[in-house]
Amino acid sequence: MPSAVYVHIPFCRIRCPYCDFDAYRAPRRAIEGHTEALLAEIASRRHELRPITTLYFGGGTPTTAGAAGLRAVIDALRAAPGIVPESEVTVEANPTPRDAAIFGELQDLGVTRVSLGVQSFTDRLLPMLGRDHSATEAAEVIDRALRLGLEVSLDLMCGVPGQTMADWSSDLATAVGLAPGHISVYMLTLEAGTRYERLHAGGRLELPGEDEQADMYEAALEWLGAAGYDHYEVSNLALPGRQSRHNRVYWENREYAGFGAGASSFVAGQRWTNENHPTAYAEAIRSGARSLSLLERLPPERAMRETLALGLRLLEGVDLTAVRERYGAERLARMLPVLQSLAARELVTVAGRAALTRRGLMLYDGVAAEILAP
Ligand code: SF4
Numbered sequence: 001m002p003s004a005v006y007v008h009i010p011f012c013r014i015r016c017p018y019c020d021f022d023a024y025r026a027p028r029r030a031i032e033g034h035t036e037a038l039l040a041e042i043a044s045r046r047h048e049l050r051p052i053t054t055l056y057f058g059g060g061t062p063t064t065a066g067a068a069g070l071r072a073v074i075d076a077l078r079a080a081p082g083i084v085p086e087s088e089v090t091v092e093a094n095p096t097p098r099d100a101a102i103f104g105e106l107q108d109l110g111v112t113r114v115s116l117g118v119q120s121f122t123d124r125l126l127p128m129l130g131r132d133h134s135a136t137e138a139a140e141v142i143d144r145a146l147r148l149g150l151e152v153s154l155d156l157m158c159g160v161p162g163q164t165m166a167d168w169s170s171d172l173a174t175a176v177g178l179a180p181g182h183i184s185v186y187m188l189t190l191e192a193g194t195r196y197e198r199l200h201a202g203g204r205l206e207l208p209g210e211d212e213q214a215d216m217y218e219a220a221l222e223w224l225g226a227a228g229y230d231h232y233e234v235s236n237l238a239l240p241g242r243q244s245r246h247n248r249v250y251w252e253n254r255e256y257a258g259f260g261a262g263a264s265s266f267v268a269g270q271r272w273t274n275e276n277h278p279t280a281y282a283e284a285i286r287s288g289a290r291s292l293s294l295l296e297r298l299p300p301e302r303a304m305r306e307t308l309a310l311g312l313r314l315l316e317g318v319d320l321t322a323v324r325e326r327y328g329a330e331r332l333a334r335m336l337p338v339l340q341s342l343a344a345r346e347l348v349t350v351a352g353r354a355a356l357t358r359r360g361l362m363l364y365d366g367v368a369a370e371i372l373a374p
Contacts, residue, residue: 003050004249008260011064016130020191035069037282049081054246067105095138113151121174153182159213176227181242253307309368317355
């Protein structure tokens with residue numbers, strides 16, 4: 001039974017041109033309807049859960065549910081199965097005064113951590129990214145969260161149109177100066193169906209080249225490492241003791257329960273995803289049906305491959321003894337030629353653990369594809 005819970009709020013106030021998430025701009029009525037459905041889903045599935053140790057509100061933009069909506073969900077989970085006192089409770093938010101205005105209320109509810117989609121501290125680039133905050137506002141929001149005693153994670157993006165290495169260095173310096181406990185660094189990728197993809201296809205969007213983007217990523221690892229941030233996952237760095245406990249559940253391929261439109265769950269070897277569209281989700285929940293758009297039972301070999309691919313995202317790597325105990329010696333033995341082939345190309349090291357090399361880190365997507373290939 002999972003003790004990690006993810007709650008998905010699929011609404012946003014803005015539509016960022018690079019983002020391919022299912023995120024809807026909806027009237028308050030629709031957001032409240034989704035919250036009601038969430039509460040009904042929690043009531044019908046609370047027996048599936050152990051007392052919660054990590055709770056994560058993601059989206060979309062979870063703060064669109066308002067402090068009252070988030071309070072209702074937290075209260076429902078606190079009533080049963082319960083939230084253990086030292087649990088990590090994260091809410092994703094935008095670094096705007098509007099979101100910062102409810103940080104105090106969120107903290108009173110037991111929220112311990114905010115994850116902020118800053119992306120850039122360069123004012124010139126923010127409109128291009130579709131963001132509705134300024135660099136100064138973002139810095140003030142981070143400062144406010146830290147002063148309240150919340151843990152702060154911030155997302156930064158490199159490879160943004162028009163971004164220079166000087167911009168990126170300045171963003172990293174600003175981030176380090178603000179001293180959040182956790183920083184995620186993402187390279188911009190062109191996702192299918194996004195405005196950026198359409199602009200790029202029409203020759204109206206120029207992106208920094210792959211080499212330039214890789215240089216920016218390397219520069220981030222260097223800068224942040226020198227400032228005391230431990231690079232513990234492909235895209236994530238943290239000060240000592242500030243790693244994301246909830247996200248480690250995914251990277252370690254452990255069980256979690258997801259609630260809300262589009263939320264995924266992984267329980268007892270089964271994985272399912274709720275209906276994506278909030279209206280379809282709310283209707284299915286109201287009618288008493290299980291709101292599923294996808295249900296699969298993972299064969300053990302597939303589950304093992306996923307455990308290896310996800311675990312390699314952690315710089316500490318995957319404990320192969322634990323993989324052998326979880327999936328059996330024969331299954332792991334069948335994977336060893338794949339790992340040895342990757343090791344021969346200096347993409348991973350294989351001893352008691354399998355772990356990415358520095359070269360493998362830069363080529364993680366290809367490494368994962370080889371491990372997941374049947
Ligand atoms: S990046 Fe975040 S705020 Fe922007 S559209 Fe996607 S989910 Fe919404």
